Amino acid sequence: MMEIIHIYHTNDLHSHFEHWPRIHTFLKQRKEWHAQVGDEVYLFDIGDHVDRFHPYSDGTMGKGNVSLLNEADYSAITIGNNEGITFPFEALNTMYSRAAFPVLAANLYYKDGSRPQWAKPNTILTTKKGTRIGLIGLTVFYEHLYQLLGWKITDPFIELRHQIDELKDETDVIVLLSHLGINEDETIATQFPEIDVILGAHTHHVLHEGKIIDNSLICAAGKYGQFVGHVILELENNEIQKRKALIYDSNELPEVNREKEMISHFYQEGKQLLTEKVVELDKDLNSDSFQASPLPTMLCDALREWCEADCAFINSGLLLDGLKKGTITRFDLLEICPHPINPSTVLLNGSELREVLLHTMDEQWPHLQIRGLGFRGVVMGAFIYSGISFNRSKHGIEIMIDDEMLNPSKQYKVAIPDMFTFGRFFPEIFRSKNKNYFLPEFMRDLLEWKLKTSKISN
Numbered sequence: 001m002m003e004i005i006h007i008y009h010t011n012d013l014h015s016h017f018e019h020w021p022r023i024h025t026f027l028k029q030r031k032e033w034h035a036q037v038g039d040e041v042y043l044f045d046i047g048d049h050v051d052r053f054h055p056y057s058d059g060t061m062g063k064g065n066v067s068l069l070n071e072a073d074y075s076a077i078t079i080g081n082n083e084g085i086t087f088p089f090e091a092l093n094t095m096y097s098r099a100a101f102p103v104l105a106a107n108l109y110y111k112d113g114s115r116p117q118w119a120k121p122n123t124i125l126t127t128k129k130g131t132r133i134g135l136i137g138l139t140v141f142y143e144h145l146y147q148l149l150g151w152k153i154t155d156p157f158i159e160l161r162h163q164i165d166e167l168k169d170e171t172d173v174i175v176l177l178s179h180l181g182i183n184e185d186e187t188i189a190t191q192f193p194e195i196d197v198i199l200g201a202h203t204h205h206v207l208h209e210g211k212i213i214d215n216s217l218i219c220a221a222g223k224y225g226q227f228v229g230h231v232i233l234e235l236e237n238n239e240i241q242k243r244k245a246l247i248y249d250s251n252e253l254p255e256v257n258r259e260k261e262m263i264s265h266f267y268q269e270g271k272q273l274l275t276e277k278v279v280e281l282d283k284d285l286n287s288d289s290f291q292a293s294p295l296p297t298m299l300c301d302a303l304r305e306w307c308e309a310d311c312a313f314i315n316s317g318l319l320l321d322g323l324k325k326g327t328i329t330r331f332d333l334l335e336i337c338p339h340p341i342n343p344s345t346v347l348l349n350g351s352e353l354r355e356v357l358l359h360t361m362d363e364q365w366p367h368l369q370i371r372g373l374g375f376r377g378v379v380m381g382a383f384i385y386s387g388i389s390f391n392r393s394k395h396g397i398e399i400m401i402d403d404e405m406l407n408p409s410k411q412y413k414v415a416i417p418d419m420f421t422f423g424r425f426f427p428e429i430f431r432s433k434n435k436n437y438f439l440p441e442f443m444r445d446l447l448e449w450k451l452k453t454s455k456i457s458n
């Protein structure tokens with residue numbers, strides 16, 4: 001008995017809702033189309049649907065994204081790192097309270113080792129013709145960051161073995177929702193031949209026709225809703241005979257009636273939710289990406305104070321604009337500092353710190369375009385310092401830390417945005433084993449704290 005199963009998948013939308021009306025309409029039409037000919041159809045999201053750069057996601061603390069997935073009638077999802085580590089514990093723990101679909105996160109636990117009520121390790125979907133599809137969800141293994149937020153996350157490869165052993169005799173097809181990245185997906189395909197389809201995410205890769213490795217078909221649909229993935233499985237007597245993967249370019253989908261209004265509505269609704277007053281400014285606070293200016297300097301000072309560090313530095317590109325005199329709301333702070341970037345500290349000896357600081361003076365930085373690592377701006381911008389000063393003399397550049405000459409053998413606690421610990425901008429920082437992260441606070445939370453305690457506000 002022949003059977004055709006259609007699987008549509010999205011990943012890494014990152015709250016780029018400009019494509020969502022078309023995606024929603026496309027998926028709805030496809031479900032109706034397949035149902036008319038008796039085929040099965042399922043919709044899966046592979047994580048990072050949420051990104052707190054967008055006011056709708058920030059204002060609803062992710063619950064607005066869940067509503068969109070409900071409305072589109074998704075069959076199951078897994079979570080990405082943007083759901084997992086950019087929200088406070090309670091926000092994630094309640095985000096899916098009204099989800100109309102199973103949330104699969106096999107390697108996520110409470111600290112005591114129990115599973116969240118809202119997250120399942122696996123589920124089985126049964127088609128009208130009796131085919132049993134086992135679904136497993138895994139998210140990226142950011143162990144330390146989850147721990148700081150009050151969660152426990154386990155090695156996805158170890159967890160996957162447990163889940164496959166549980167499902168393999170109870171299912172005909174196994175599909176993995178993997179927010180792990182392309183390298184991990186390819187490794188899984190070689191180590192776990194029981195998996196028939198791997199739907200990938202996290203590294204924003206695009207596989208236009210999928211990729212076969214051993215028994216697994218690996219699929220992925222890029223980022224920001226630019227593509228929708230489609231897997232077609234042809235089965236006979238509940239066994240896969242053929243499989244095919246393709247993707248659809250969202251820009252080529254038909255325009256939806258009033259789609260611009262819908263996209264604007266998401267933004268305006270989020271803006272309205274973030275109208276809470278933060279401070280009343282007595283004067284403008286300007287921000288310049290290419291030279292020292294008041295607002296980035298304030299943020300850098302706030303970072304140093306918050307982290308109780310010896311010194312601090314930031315890139316001025318973190319601030320996309322300044323603040324005008326008058327009422328400042330939470331929306332205003334999100335608009336100028338949209339990044340899900342946390343404060344962090346690193347311990348460096350004086351020699352290492354000198355190399356880092358000299359590197360920050362390189363003329364390449366201000367206009368360097370940056371993507372990823374939580375950064376939601378455009379250019380790096382000039383570096384701004386707190387507790388650090390430079391003196392040029394005939395002997396070269398002298399560096400002062402809190403008005404004392406930098407001591408090559410002394411250890412310094414340096415406060416930085418966490419993007420500098422993950423990237424390879426500064427090898428001395430990247431290699432350091434002495435890093436500390438402050439979660440769930442974002443850089444804009446520190447700016448809010450500093451504004452509230454500053455004499456220029458009331």
